[in-house]
Amino acid sequence: MASQVVELAVVDVGKTTCNKIYSMINIFFKFHANTNSLREKMSELTVCKKNIEEDLESADKQGKVAAQPVKEWLTKVNNIEGQVNSVEKDTTARLKHLCGCFPNCCLRFKFSKSSMEEIQEVNQLIGSANFPTGLVVNTWLEPVQQIPGPSIMDQNAASKLLDRLMELVLNDHIRKIGIYGMGGVGKTALISNLNNMMGDRTFSVQPFDIIIWVTVSSITDLHGIQLQIADRLKFKEVLENQSKERWATVLLERLKKEKKFLLILDDVWEKVDLDKVGIPQDLMGCKIILTTRSLAVCNQMGTNENIKVDALNNKAGWKLFSEHVGELPDVEEIKSLAMAVARECKGLPLAIKVVGSSMRGKKRVELWRDALRRLRMLAPTIERVEKEVFLPLKWSYDSLQG
Template sequence: MAFPGESAVLRVGKLLCTTIYSKITIFFKFHPNTDSLRAKMKELSDSKQNIEGYLESTGKQGKVAILPVKDWIPKVNNIEGQWNSMEEDIKASQKHFCGCFPNCYLRYKLSKSSEEKIKEVKELIDTRANFPEELAIPNPQPESVQEMPEPSIVDQKAASELLDRLKELVLNDDIRKIGIWGMGGVGKTTLVSNLNNMMADGSLAHPFDIIILVTVSSILDLHRIQLQIAERLKFKEELEKESEGRWATLLLQRLKKQKKCLMILDDVWEKIDLDKVGIPQGDLLGCKIILTTRSVDVCNQMETTVDIRVDILNDEASSELFSKHVGELPDVEEIKSLARDVAKECKGLPLAIKVVGGSMRGKKRVEQWRKALRGLRTSAPKNIERVEDDVFQPLKWSYDSLEGQNIQHCFLYCSLFPEDFSIDEDELIRCWRADALIDESMNIEESRESGVDLIES
């Protein structure tokens, strides 16, 4: 407060003295402040250890910490880390310059920090005091199996045989990884979905505590895979609170609590590093893995124990599946004959058969069936409802995904041969070389090696 006649110089002097006095006071409180903080930190750390011991004990009973406790523990961990760093500085401040003078600035800084930290620690201690008596609640366990919306294939002979084989492999403890491979549209996802649903409805007894289905897709995104697994485990909210770098560790710990787990990785396009995802493997606690993929190379890279190839359907199986989706046909011989031809034009692809069969369901006139057959034979998808979106678009997308020098051109080159023509490999490679799809500077042997590699791709 300024007094009448008090000079500006005097007021500034008083302000400086007040500031200096405050700093000197904080400096001389170095020991009381740091000792007080040390005592409060011990009280806080002891409280945290007691809670963690309690949670470990209740965790064995299937309980998890309540949300306030989940939020409180990381805050305590954070302030403990800050205190450990401060203690190193406190030890350093005990050393004197030239054996005589203390490090005044460091002591002032630590004393001031201690005053601030004491307030934070007190808040955490007060928060702990307000916790309810029950610090853990029963963990809502996920269902062991979730049924999927997929039509049954048990009445389809070829598919049913594959399903029987898959069931035997899944129940065999000696087999850890199963690969299911084949071109797009042949029903790999339908196969594993039917297996899942049989376990869900109890028609297939199984030993798994939980069955987890993950959709992978062509663009490999490990975090997306981890979130799908965490959501299935009812663990997603907790996972997202942590840094993404810790997700694999946390998922590994969570999955190891399951005695037996079946992990289905659907639509895998390239090798997945299971360790980076957090999927336990290689021991009694490991998950049994089923993966579906278009390429047997992916099965090899993932080191599958057994592989099942899902191929296109033969004429008998195609006709059987088509009949199921098209429903009852009019008692007209020409329509029945056209229906058999339409089914054949689907080339054994279950996806195409289902879509075309469904689109022709209820069609009673010969003209409608002739138009459908003509549309399929002339590759005009617009003539048949839903075929463009459900069949041709996925096929085009698969074509667009072909990678590597000239691979698309080499693929399209095959369309120059007649339909159902048997193409000789050596002849095809010579044609590719003549049209500069293979480097002309290569010798004959090198050209053939490059050509074989393209054919395999």
């Protein structure tokens, strides 16, 4: 019995050893077959990858991005492509070094076995290229993002400017619109109301696929402008993965996928080189609005039409001031002082709002006299500083309690 057990064990070991040896010999002699088969499978995988990337590119134009399983699949494909290319280069180099011969049995076996393993991995990737939940997820870009801020519809002059601006925006022959005027007169309020109207108003056909609002803090910070645009397009991660030297090119290609878009450049102090940013200017659907303090900047930017925003007249200024100061005491002297305070704000909406709000609820004549006195004292001290910036800041500071 013992001898039979030993005999069976020896036979099993022999079979296992023979099978392993046969498998190794088989792998060794199928070197060329395995490498050729791998190339064929890689070609099949490449076609599959190309089809998926084309579908993703088409979906990208509709504001959709690759689903996470698809991203992971593409990463695995890129990895196997790099792995196979590396092995092929190594194999080619060694064959060339040995004048086409391949006498090193260990290396021949190694490359043949590696090819078999990669064929298996490639087959798995090809088999998993069907995504039951879909290639993309919908990250549709809302055409308009509502901007918080007060309406100017009840301000007669501002409302007329808004109507004029809307008229220009809807004119297909106008590409660039400039809005200029001194600081604090409500240029940003004008375009924010336009933006919100685009979202609220029902058009038979929406004028733009997307409205992009950018605050231009400095023309030297082109990358900052580019990032704001990319963020609105949900394209920021893609842009940041590129070298900054290519940002303009990449952004240009992305913007060209939008058939119709409105770009708002708010608070432009000097000419912005749109080409360096990556903004297409030759597309029929591309329209640009810029706000600036200088008509010269509008001209330098090549605007087709310009709208000047002036300070409010005394009547409009008083109306806005009344809205922010609230109900005044039934005292004639306080009303007279309040009207004088409103006039000292020089028709600047920003100053009117700040001063009016700070005087809200003040019922003593002395406080109104002091407010008027302080406003009049400010003027000689700020000859070289823009009043529309200085006045509300100084007033806010002086109004702090404690």
